[in-house]
Amino acid sequence: MNGLEEGVEFLPVMNAEKLEKRGPKRWVVVLAVLSVCFIFSLLVGFLVWHFKYRNASVQKLYNGHLRLTGSRFIDAYENSTSSEFAILARKVKKTLTDIYKNNPNVGPFHKETVISAFSEGSIIAYYWSEFSVPKYKVDALDKALANIQASNQATIHRGRNPDLKVESVVAFPSDPDIVKASRDNSCRYALHAKAGEVTSFTTPGFPNSPYSSNAHCMWALRADADSVISLTFTTFEVEPCDLGNDFVKVYDSLSPGEPHELVRLCGSYTPSYNLTFISSKNVLLVMLSTDAKGRYPGFKAEFFQMPKQQLCGGVLLGTSGNFTTPYYPGHYPPSIDCKWDIEVPKHKNVKVRFNEFFLVEEGLQLSSCPKDYVEVNSVKYCGSRDRFVVKSQTNKITVRFHSDRSLVDTGFWAEYLSYDSGDPCPGKFTCQTGRCIEKKLRCDGWLDCSDGSDEKGCNCTETQFRCHNGWCKSNFWVCDGVNDCGDNSDEQQCNCPAGNFKCSNGKCIPESQKCNGKDDCGDGSDEGKCDSVVTVPCQGHTYKCRNALCVSKTNPECDGVQDCSDNSDEDNCNCGKRLFVKKSRIVGGEQAEVGEWPWQVSLHAKDEDNGHLCGASLISETWLVSAAHCFQQQNFVRYYDPKLWTAFLGLHDQRELSDSKVQRRNVKRIIAHPSFNDYTYDYDIAVLELDNPVSFTKEIQPVCLPDASHEFPAGKEIWVTGWGATQETGSGASILQKAKIRVINQTMCNSLLDNQMTPRMMCVGVLTGGIDACQGDSGGPLTSIEENDRMFLAGVVSWGDGCARRNKPGVYTRVTQLRNWIKEKTGV
Incomplete structure (x- = not known):
């Protein structure tokens, strides 16, 4: 058998099972291993989630106050370093800790509580508390603390300090920055008003240095018992609201919580803007918070104490009278309710006219007036409203005013008037709103009644156009490019056929030719407002860059967008900005604000009794633009002699020439346009060089000069200013x-x-009359607000047929037509 031993058996090759003995199949092992790994990973993930995320600690901060009864406030409690303060603080802290412990959703997570201040009433203790709570318990903690004031009073008393009686506890979530400010004693101040005296305070370093970055400062203001605090910011300049997170808040409490926030301020305010706030009790808290960016001067404030107003509202009798919100024109206090019962003689009816009305809270839906409001005839009014009238069908009417505990405003000033129900506006026209206007304003084309009732049901005259909505408008307004009717019917007959574009010069071109890079209109209006700016052949209406290339965009200069490849359209743009960004509220009239028109110049002639003779506009540190007719010889006076003139810059009131903000300069040179015609007033422009440069301040800034291609289209609103x-x-x-x-x-x-x-x-003007420049305004600026709220000098006050007459608008020198001459003479 080929030398092999007997009994040896060879297994068939294809019988794999008999070839060798093997363990479990390989795929079963792999599957088992993967299953174990998956289960293990799942378990690890669950444990990580449970311990790291579900049970992850969240830091929560609350602040609030406790009201203690049966205790008497002493002066030592105002001083946080006194022993009396420390003793009472320990007692209050223990009591508050006990209250927390009694609530399973609060006590286990409490880390720290600090008593920050006390005030009268009997004693109010202000505190902040920190909690470390798992994420899944945050909602329970919030709810428990929101309702903590509803805790059973007996439970509150059941603490370790039976001599401490707690009437109520209030807690609300707090911003970490607020607690940071509360902890930072390096910038914390306590001030107490003195009877009959005004106390001032400022941000650290004011006015010689700006406030610090990343600062958190607090000023606790107090007054005597039964008094309230009047706080006024006399100077206010912090970082603009849209550039950073610097702000000042005022609280009607010594606890900086949102429910007691009266106002949040940022940016700059004109000196005449009303920044007076009244407390509801004898304390206020002022807080400054700054970020790491810009540093600004800060604020100066003053406060004093005054008796708390006992009555709000009352009974008003007689044929007419006035009434206001408490402390008007200062901001009304929070948490106040007033009721005025007004009664006029029995044979008359009564109406209330609100001349000024400001009950504004930003971001608040005003349809139902859920917070501050005025209620008359079961109707609530809030927000900012133009003058309006509310009437009664009898001789009695009731006006109610309500403010909640946060965010206040200047309120209202109102009159009550008696009237004959058959003739509510004797000798005048009665608007459907109840307002009375002069009869000559009826059917004049302008909406003098806020509801337009003075222009309804009119019979149009030969000089008027009837709009589709029935209103009558001046024929002069037809096809002027402005929707005067409101339904555009005065412009529809002037429109181009469908599929065509109407050029500014009235020409119609196919829509396809708009924004094609070619001047198909002839005036560039088809290329001026396109999504993309292209280089086009230079013409009279195009803007020419420094590199001699022209762009298609209309008015590209200083709009914040680079349109020229060499950026020359954005050069020399340190002009036309008003540094006071807040508008003041003025009742009636059109008085300008301090710093509102910082390029306005007053020109005084020496040896003249009336002082101011003409206006001018500042265009650089040393150059002014004015009207040539101001400098012609009259009555043997050589007004062309520069030695005769003095320029006052930064001036607001002619009676305050010596004000520290006003800069006075002599005139070195007067250059009137050589083509000026003293009969037609053509080329009525002059430039004046000052003997010394002015220093730019918030009240003194140059206005922008428009390019020769700049457009000021018909219908555009423009401002004229002067004395x-x-x-x-x-x-x-x-x-x-x-x-x-x-x-x-x-x-x-x-x-x-x-x-x-x-x-x-x-x-430029108002065809119905009533608004115009007049004698003494000559040479002054006509300024237009363009992109980015930058203002350009559109014109110079020149001449007119009388002042403010109907259909006799004012005439101004067109600066764009003389722009190259101005640059030639001044270099600006």
Whole structure:
């Protein structure tokens, strides 16, 4: 058998099972291993989630106050370093800790409590508490602390300090920055008002240095018992609201919690803006919080104590009278309710006219007035409203005012008047709102009644156009590019056919030719407002960059967007900005604000009794723009002599020439345009060089000069300012005046003014009259608000047919037509 031993058996090759003995199949082993790994990973993940995430500690901060009864407030409690303060603080802290321990959703997570202050009433203890709570228990903690004031009083008393009686506990979530400010004693101040005295305080370093970055400062203000605090910010300049997170908050409490926040302030305010706040009790808290960015001067504030107003509202009798919210025009206090019962003689009816009305809370839906409001005839009013009237059908009416505990405003000033129900506005027209207006304003094309009732049901005259909505508008307004009717019917007949674009010059071109890079209109209006800016052949209407290339965009200069490849459209843009960004609220009239028109200049002639003679505009540190007719010889006075003139810059009131903010400069040189015509007033422009440069301040800034291609289209609203006469035969104003008027179509204006217009003139005004420049405004600025709220000098006050007459708008020198001459003479 080939040498092999007997009994040896060879197994068939294909019989794998008999070939060798093997363990479990390989895929079974792999599957088992993967299953074990998966289960293990799942378990580990669950444990990580449970211990790291589900049970992860969240730091929660609350602040609030406790009201203690049966205790007497002593002066030592105002001083947080006194032994009396420390003893009472320990007692209150123990009591508060006991209250927390009695609640299973609060006690286990309590880490620390600090008593920050005490005030009267009997004693109010202010505190903040820190908690470390698992994420899944945060909602329970919030709910428990929100309801902590509802805890059973007996439970509150059942602490370790039976001599400490707690009437109520209030807690609310706190911003970590607020607690950080509370902990930082390096910038914490305590001030107590003194009877009959005004106490001032400022941000650290003010006015010689800016406040610090990352600062958290607090000022605790107190007054005597039964007094309230009047706080006024006399100077306020912190980082603009849109540039950072610097802010000042005022609280009607010594606890910096949102429910007691009266106001949040940032940015700059004009000195005349009302920043007076009244407390509801004898304490206020002022907090400054800054970020790591810009540093600004800060604020100066003053406060004093005054008796708490016992009555709010009352009974008002007689035929007429006035009433206001408490402490008007300061901000009304929080948590107040007033009721006025008004009664006029029995044979009359009564109406209430709200002349000023400001009950504003930003971001609040005002449809139902859920917070501060005025209620008359079961209707609630809130927000910011123009003058309005509420009438009663009897001789009695009731006005109610309510403010909640946070966010206050200046309130209202109102009049009550008696009237005959058959003739509510004797000799005048009665708007459906109840307001009375002069009869001549009825059917004049302007909405003098807020509801437009003065323009309804009118019979249009020969000089008027009937809109589709029934209103009558001046024929001069038809096809002027402005929707005067409100339904655009005055412009529809002037529109181009469908599929066409209407150019600014009235020409119609196919829509396909708009924004194609070619000037199909002839005036560039088809290329001026396109999504993309392209380089185009230079023409009179195009903007020319420094590199001699022209761009298609209309008015590209200083709009914050680089349109020229060499960025020359954004050069020399340190102009046209008003550093006071907040607008003041003025009741009636059009007085300008301090710093609102910082390029306005007052020109005084020496040896003149009336002082101010003409206005001018500051365009650089040493150059002014004014009107040439101001510097012509009259009555043997050589007004062209620069030695005769003095320029006052930063001036607001002509009676305050020596104010520290006003800069006075002599005039070194006067250059009137050589083509000025003293009969037609064509080329009515002059430039003046000052003997010394001015220093730019918040009250003194240059206005931007427009490029020669800049457009100020018909219908555009523009502002004119000056100290001129407030009526045609009147005297000049002491305080700078402002008026909003609009550009009028040149062709229309020429027909109104007997063809006296030239290309160097522009027509701006209100055709119904009543608003215009006048004597003494000559040479002053006509300024237009453009992109980024930057203001450009559109015109110079030149001449007019009287002042504010109907269909006699004012005429201004058109600066764009003389822009190259200004640059040639001044270099600006």
